[in-house]
Amino acid sequence: MEHFDLSLVNWSRAQFALTAMYHWVFVPLTLGLAFIIAFMETLYYKTKNEEWKRITKFWMTLFGVNFAIGVATGIILEFEFGTNWSNYSWFVGDIFGAPLAIEGIMAFFMESTFIAVMFFGWNKVSKKFHLISTWLVAIGANLSALWILVANAWMQHPAGMHFNPETARNEMNNFWDVLFSPVAINKFLHTVSSGYVLSAIFVIGVSAWFILKGRHLLLAKRSIIIASVFGLVTSLFLVLTGDGSAYQVAQKQPMKLAAMEGLYEGSEGAPLVVVGALTPGKEYNDSRNPFVFRVQIPRLLSFLGYRSGEAFVPGVKNLVEGGYIYTNKEGKEQLALSLEQKMERGKIAIQALADYKAASDAKDTTAMAYHKNLLDSNFEYFGYGYLNNPKSIIPNIPLTFYSFHIMVGLGFLFILFFAVLLYLALRKEFKIKKWLLRISILMIPLAYIASQAGWIVAEVGRQPWVIQDILPSVAAVSRIDSGAVQVTFFLFLIIFTTLLIAELKIMFKQIKLGPKEGGK
Template identity: 45%
Template sequence: MDLDIVDLSRLQFAITALYHFLFVPLTIGLAVIVAIMETVYVMTGRTIWRDMTKFWGVLFGINFAMGVATGVVMEFQFGMNWSYYSHYVGDIFGAPLAIEGLMAFFLEATFVGLFFFGWDRMTKVQHLIATWLVAIGSNFSALWILIANGWMQNPVGAVFNPQTMRMEVNDFFAVLTNPVAQAKFVHTVSAGYTVAAIFVLGVSAWYLLKGRHTALAKRSMTVAASFGLAASLSVVVLGDESGYLSSEHQKMKLAAIEAMWETEPAPASFTAFGFPDTAARETHFAVHIPWAMGLIGTRSLDTEIPGINDLVARAEERIESGIKAYDALQTIRSFKKPSDVPPEVVTTFEDHGANMGYALLLMRYTDDPRKATRLEIQKAAADTIPPVGPLFWSFRVMVGLGMFFIVLTATFFVLSARRKLDAYPWLLRVAVFAIPLPWIAAECGWIVAEVGRQPWIIEGVLPTAMAVSNLGAGTLLLTIALFVAIYTVMFIIEMVLMRKAILKGPHEESEPHLQAYTKKFVDVYSAK
C-alpha cells in the first residue's frame, strides 16, 4: 500500500476529528451545567434560574447541531477510507457505534426537542427530567464512542479467527469493562465539563465587565466556578489513572511522552522540560522531577519504566515471534478443513499469535514477512516509536493548562463565596481571554491519545498502514480540501451564531427586585 495514501488518510481523519472535537466537549459540559441550573430553578422557583437555563440552553443547542453534523462524517469514514480496518474489526468496533446511535444519540436528540419546545407544554418536573435526559444522552454518546476507541488502545475480549481473517468478539463484557476505555471516558467527560465551565465563566465575566445581566452573570459564574473546580481537579486525578494504565498497556506511548530514551532506575523521574532529539535519541537540556514519573506510571518506588531503546529491542523480539505466527497462519489457510491442520502448526500459532501484528509491520518493506532481512526487522522495530516531539510538547501544554484551570476556577470559587466576583476587573479579563484555552488542552489530549498509538490503528494487532482503503491520492486530496472548506464554514457559522446569541443576551423574566438590583449595580459600576 502506498504510504502516501496512508498519510493522506490519516490527515483526513485527523482534520475531521479535530474539527468535531471543537464541539463535543462543550456539548457534554453545557448539557450538565444547564441541567444543574434548571434543577435549582425547580427547587427554588426563582425565575432568574429559568432565564439562565434558557440562555445557556440556546448556546448548547447551537453547538449540539454543529457537533452532530461533523460527527456523522467521521463514522462514514471508517467504511470509506478505512475499509480493511472495518472488515478486520467490524465485529467488535461496530457494536459500540451502533449502540451509541440507537441508545445514546437518539435519546439525546429526542429530548433536545422537548427541552426547547416543552417549556409551556410540560410541568417543571417533567421538563427537568427531559433536560437531565439530554445531559445523560450526551454523556452516553461519549461512553460508547470511547469504549470503541479504548478497545483500539487495549484490544480485549476478542480473538483472531484464522479462517475468516478477522478479529471476533469472545467476551463482550470485557470490551465494555475495558479499563482503558473506562479511564478515557471519565477523563474525557471531565475535560468536557472543564471546557464548558471555563466557557460559562468567561462569558459571564464579559457581562460583568460590560455591566449587563449582572445578576444572571454572577449566578452563572458561581455555578461555573464550583463545577469547573471539581471538573478540573478530576481531570488531573483521572489523567493520572490514564498514565498508570499506559504503563501497563502502551509502554511505548508513555516512554515517548516522557522522551525517555533509556530505561531509568526506579523510581523514574518526570521530565518537566527539555528538547527531544529523535535523530540522536536523547533529550537536550532536560529538567527532571525525581520520582514523579515512577509514582505516576507504576504507583511504586521500585518498578522501572522501560525506555524507548529497550522497547525497540523488545519489538524486534516480538517481530521475530510474529513471523512464526504468520508462517503458521499461511500453513493453516492452505488446508481446506480446519481439522486437517497438523496440531503442531496450531500450537505454534497459538504460542506466537499474540505477536502476529508485529510481523505485519514488515509489510511496509516486504510482501512476505517470512522473507524479511535483519535490517528490515530493525527498521520495522524502529517504526514502533511514535512522533516523540509532538507527544512530548502536547502533553506538557495540556498539563500546564490543566493546572491553570484549577487556579482560575479556585480563585473565582473563593471570590464567589466572599461575594466579590466583580471586585477585580483584571481577573474578569483573564477569565474572558481564557475561553479558548480549554479547547487547546482538549485538542492536545487528542493528539497524545491518537498520535501516541502510532504505528498501530489497533495496539499491537493491526498496523495503520494496512488498514486503509485502496483510494487514489487525488481523491483523498480533493476530499481533504472539501472537508477543510466545509468544516471551516461551519465553524465560522458556529462562531457567528454564538457571538450573536451572547451579544443579544438572555431574555430575562426575573422578579422585579432582581431587575432593580441589576440597575443599581450598573449605576454603581458606571460611577466607578
C-alpha cells in the same frame, strides 16, 4: 513493507485526524454544558426563582447552537472507516459494531425525544418532567460518549475477543471485558471530565464578557459561581482520572509513555519531566542528551507509572532492544522481547493466517488446526509482522511530548483558576478584577487547546498502531489512490473551515444577544 504507499497512510491519517479534531470541537461543550444547565434548572425547580429559569434558558440556547452545528460531524469518521480503513473495519468485526450500534440507538432516542422536550417543552410539560428531560439529555449525551470511548479504548488495549482466521475478524467473546476494561473506564472518565472542565471555562468566559460589558450582571455572577464549583470539582477529578489513564498507559502502552515523557533510556526511579525542551533531531540510539533543558521531579514517573518510586520505566531504546523485566498481562514477571523478536513472531502469525487460509480452501483439517494453533500462540505480536525497522514503532516524540505537557500544564492552571475565581466570587461582595475577567475570556481557547492536545497524546502517542500490537496503520489502510485521499483532505479543510467560521459567527451573535427577557 516495501510496496506500502506511505503517502496513502499519512494522508489517510491526516484526513482522519482533521475530521476527528473538527468533531471534537463540539463534543466536549455538549457533554459538560448539559450538566451545568441541569444544575441550573434544578435550582429553578427548587427555588421557583424566575431568574434561574432565564439563566437556564440562555445557556440552553448556546447548548442548542453548539449541539446543532456539531450534529452528525462524527458520522464522517464512519464514512472514512468504510473507505480509507476498510481492512481495519473488517478486522475489528463486531467489537466496534456493538458499541457503535448502541451509541447510535441511544443517541437517536435520547436526543430526538428529550432534547425536544428540553427545548420545546417549556410550559407544555410539567416542570418536573422538563427537569427530568434536561437531566436525561445530560446523562444520554455522556452515555453516547461512553460507547464511542469504549470502542476507542479497545483499540488502545484489545480485550474480550478472539480472532477468527476463517473470517479475518475479531469476535467478541466477553462484552463486559470490553466495556469494563480498565483502559475504557479511565478513558471514559478522563475524557468526559475534560469536557466538563471545558464547559465550565466556557460559561465563566462568556459570563466574564458580560460583566466587562456591564450587562446581565446577575446572570453572569450566578453562572460564574455555578461554573466555578462545577469546574473545580471536575478539574480535580480530571487529575485523578488522568493519573488512572497514565497508569494504564504505563502498563499497556509503554512506548506511548516513553514518548509522553521524552524518555529514551529507561531507569529505575525514573523522574517526571515537569517542563522541558527536547533536543531537535534526536534519534533513539544516538548518545545525545534528549533534552536541551528540563525541570524534573525525581522518582515520580516510576511512582505514577508503576506505583513504586523504585520501579523500572522502560525508555524508547529499551522497548526496541528488549531484555528488561516487566509484568505481563497475567501478572507474571518476564523478560521483554526485542522488537526484532516481536517482528519475527508477527511474521510467523501472518504466515500462519495465510497457511490456515490455504488449508481451509483445501479442506485439510489437520493443517488447519496446526496453523490455527501457530497463529493463536503468536497473535499478540501479529501487527509487528508488518514492521521492518526500529523507527517504525516509535511515535512522533516531540508532538506527543509537547501535547502531553501542554495538556497537563493547562489542566493544573485551570484548577488554580477555578479556585481563585470561586474564592473571589463567594466573598461577601462579588468583585472580580477586570484583568481576571479578561483572563477568563482567554481561558476559553486554552481549554480547547488542552482538550485537543489530550487527543493528540492518545492518538499520535499510540502510533504505529491502529489496534495496539495487532494492527498497524500500514496494514489497516485501504488500497486506494492516495491522490483521492488528498483531494478529500483539502475538500474537508475548505468545508470545515468555512462552516466553522459561519458557526462561530452564530455562536458569537447569540452570546451578544444575551438572554431574552427580564433580568438585571
